[in-house]
Amino acid sequence: xxxxxTTHNILFQDARDLKEIPSESVDLVVTSPPYPMIEMxxxxxxHQNPEIQDALANGDGKQAYALIHEIxxxxxxxxFRVLKDGRFACINIGDATRTVKGDFCLYPNHAxxxxxxxxxxxxxxxxxxxxxxxxxxxxxxGSGMLPAGAxxxxxxxxILIVRKGSKRExxxxxxxxxxxxxxxxxxxxxxxxxDVWTDIKGTGQKLPKAMSRLRSAAFPFELVxxxxxxxxxxxxxxxxPFLGTGTTTAxxxxxxxxxxxxxxxxxxxxxxxxxAHHSVDFSNSYxxxxxxxxxxxxxxxxxxxxxxxxxxxxxxxPVVTSQEQFxxxxxxxxxxxxxxxIFDVMYSTKPQDWNFDQPLEAVNGNKMKPHTKPxxxxxLDPQ
Numbered sequence: 001x002x003x004x005x006t007t008h009n010i011l012f013q014d015a016r017d018l019k020e021i022p023s024e025s026v027d028l029v030v031t032s033p034p035y036p037m038i039e040m041x042x043x044x045x046x047h048q049n050p051e052i053q054d055a056l057a058n059g060d061g062k063q064a065y066a067l068i069h070e071i072x073x074x075x076x077x078x079x080f081r082v083l084k085d086g087r088f089a090c091i092n093i094g095d096a097t098r099t100v101k102g103d104f105c106l107y108p109n110h111a112x113x114x115x116x117x118x119x120x121x122x123x124x125x126x127x128x129x130x131x132x133x134x135x136x137x138x139x140x141x142g143s144g145m146l147p148a149g150a151x152x153x154x155x156x157x158x159i160l161i162v163r164k165g166s167k168r169e170x171x172x173x174x175x176x177x178x179x180x181x182x183x184x185x186x187x188x189x190x191x192x193x194x195d196v197w198t199d200i201k202g203t204g205q206k207l208p209k210a211m212s213r214l215r216s217a218a219f220p221f222e223l224v225x226x227x228x229x230x231x232x233x234x235x236x237x238x239x240x241p242f243l244g245t246g247t248t249t250a251x252x253x254x255x256x257x258x259x260x261x262x263x264x265x266x267x268x269x270x271x272x273x274x275x276a277h278h279s280v281d282f283s284n285s286y287x288x289x290x291x292x293x294x295x296x297x298x299x300x301x302x303x304x305x306x307x308x309x310x311x312x313x314x315x316x317x318p319v320v321t322s323q324e325q326f327x328x329x330x331x332x333x334x335x336x337x338x339x340x341x342i343f344d345v346m347y348s349t350k351p352q353d354w355n356f357d358q359p360l361e362a363v364n365g366n367k368m369k370p371h372t373k374p375x376x377x378x379x380l381d382p383q
Contacts, residue, residue: 004330004349006235006258008249010272010341014048015241015262016074018082026082026260027236029089030227030248032219033075036068037061037096037107044264045071059101069109073116075241080120082239086168088231089122092130092219094157104151110158122162129196130223131156159197159227181328182233182256186320187297192226219244224251225286232257234330246272253345254283256330269341276343280332287329291315291352314351 011020034041045068046053055064079089096107110127118124132155144150170179184192191199200222224247228238234256240248243261245268252259253276261272298318302308308318314328330347338344 004234004256004347006253006256006345006347007338008253008259008276008343008345009261010243010246010249010269011260011262012264012266012269012341013262014264016071016078018078018241018262021078021082021239021260023081024084025237026239027084027087028228028232028238028257029079029083029087029091029241030224030231030238030251031090031240031242032092032244033072033242035094035096036072036109036112037065037098038094039098056100059103061098061100061103061105061107064100065107065112069112069116072113076113076116077120079239079241080117080122080164083164085165087164088125089117089160089162089164090227090231091117091160091162092157092223093160095154097151097154110160114160114162117160117162122164125161125163126195127161128159128194129156130159130200131196131198132201159223161231177326178235179233180323180326182229183323183327184229185294185297185324185327187294192230197223219247221247221251221286224248225254228252228255228257243272244268246275250275250279250282253279253332253335254286256347273341276335276345277337279335279345283332287331288352291329 011018034044036045042053042056046056048071049067052064052067055061055067083089091113093110093113095109097104098107114124170176191197200220228248228251232238232255235258237258237260238248238252239260239262241262243249243263246261249259249261249272263272295317298308301320302318308320310319310322310325311317312319312327313325319325319327328351330349331352333346333348336344336346
């Protein structure tokens with residue numbers, strides 16, 4: 001591979017009609033829509049269908065809930081159309097609790113969306129519970145300490161995982177090689193493919209100042225980055241029909257995937273465009289941290305459990321399984337603007353340099369280079 005480039009296109013429009021995107025042209029959908037029956041989204045949904053505001057004003061929460069989901073249904077229909085066979089959609093959605101005209105109840109958004117996804121032809125796969133732990137321990141609802149009147153607090157959201165058609169196949173040698181380079185480290189796989197995520201809190205993202213809008217995003221960078229790396233390979237096209245502040249674009253750039261982001265609110269342009277232009281340093285730093293975490297895991301694993309059998313050919317570091325031998329992170333080189341809201345990203349195809357300054361003493365036969373501390377790993381100037 002001489003050159004590696006990805007393209008990122010931002011469309012400011014209604015996601016219910018994605019005629020600009022050809023059928024079966026997208027490899028992965030990762031998104032988090034506005035949550036039905038959460039008050040902050042009432043105005044946006046009502047603008048698309050005034051009957052929603054009428055239902056809420058009349059105290060008919062169930063009707064409002066049904067009408068809101070009809071809006072989202074049209075987006076999921078488009079998602080199904082543009083996805084290729086064998087590809088995935090990952091949808092982060094939370095349920096809602098709300099009192100409408102004195103009637104408090106749960107609105108199960110995840111169940112309603114999943115039902116529609118199955119009706120239009122998707123196959124459901126095991127979902128992920130994201131335990132956000134956004135509520136402090138002393139918060140409670142209802143009558144507090146008295147039984148038969150209190151309600152549990154919602155501290156989790158769902159990541160629905162669905163697939164269109166049959167299992168994806170990698171047939172050519174080039175496709176298989178790219179899949180191997182896109183692999184995950186063993187220790188990452190064990191956490192990422194768990195059905196409960198407790199380590200992502202939704203705050204405190206390590207982002208440069210120009211990307212600070214992502215810090216408080218309900219859809220944090222690490223969550224999107226994981227999903228993209230779990231359900232796609234380098235060079236794939238990732239679509240987010242509810243782009244918001246651009247988190248999915250940033251994660252796709254860091255992952256070496258192409259992306260299309262759709263956002264109905266043009267005011268988000270001021271937040272999204274800096275994401276692309278400031279991605280080089282951020283992405284390289286993030287990938288550096290990912291490698292550092294693996295190196296730290298390796299040292300601990302060897303010291304406590306002995307030699308590892310395999311070595312990654314790009315970085316020369318031990319790995320647990322043979323499938324990790326070809327993992328390669330492509331550092332970013334530069335970002336170019338091409339047309340309105342279209343960005344091209346250029347990558348290095350060479351592994352980043354890394355050195356250790358304290359020898360690991362080839363523990364139990366693992367030959368590792370003399371090295372510096374992992375915190376000094378440099379990926380900010382990819383070759």
